[in-house]
Structure formats: C-alpha cells, structure tokens
Amino acid sequence: MENSQLVAIIKRLDAMSNNEGNEVSSRRFEKDGEERGFVTFDPATKTYTLEEIASKQKFEFDDIDLAAMEIYDLLND
Template sequence: MENSQLVAIISRLDAMMKAAGDEVQSRRFEKDGQERGFVTYDPASGTFELEELASHQKFEFDNIDLTAMEIYDLLDY
C-alpha cells in the first residue's frame, strides 16, 4: 500500500504551526523536482497563504485541512 500524500502534507503544515516563536514559517511543495507551490504560515493571524507558482495566484486559508487539500490538488495536477 502506498503512503498517503495527504498525511505527509498535513504533517508539514502541522510542523509549521507548532514551530517555536512567532516568526512566519514557509515551505515549498514540489513534484518530480518541479516547485508547484509556496506556503507561508503566520502564527499571529493563524492563517496559511498558498501561492501557486505557475500562475502566481495566492489563496489564504484559516483551516489546515482546506490548505492540505488545495496543496494535494496542486501536486496531483
């Protein structure tokens, strides 16, 4: 059975939320060596921002599950 990509994405987002301090955390998400998205987490506001690198569109989420599903869709494309 293949490992869940969604679990791996949520783990990375959760680590961003649990990082010590109040600095903005960021992570890059890629598939096959190609960067697809850039995510930041602002602990002051409790929000994630996802930038789709191909289109430079930005989306803001206040829910880890919605953020993870959007990243999953971006990587599955």
C-alpha cells in the first residue's frame, strides 16, 4: 500500500507548529520539481498562511486539517 500524501503534509505542518521559539517557520511544497505552494506558520497567531505560487493568492488557516487539505488539492491539480 502506498503512503498517504495527506499524512506526510500533516507531519510537515505539525513540525512547523511544534518548532521551539516564536519565529515564523516556512515550508515549500513541490510536485515533480515544480514549486506549487509556500506555507508559513506564525506561532503568535497560530495560523498557517498558504501562498499558491501560480496564482499568487494567499489563504489563512487556523486549523491544520484545512491547511493540509488545501495543500493536498494544490499538489494534485
């Protein structure tokens, strides 16, 4: 059975939120070597911000599951 992409995304987001300190952390999400999204986590507000690279749109999430589902959809378009 193939590993779940959604679980991998959640693990990366969870690592961002569990980072020690008060610094904003970030991750890039790619598919086939093409950057699709850039995510930051702000520990002060406990929010994830997803920037879709192609459209330059930004979305904010205060729920890790919603952020992960949006990233999953972005990677599988």
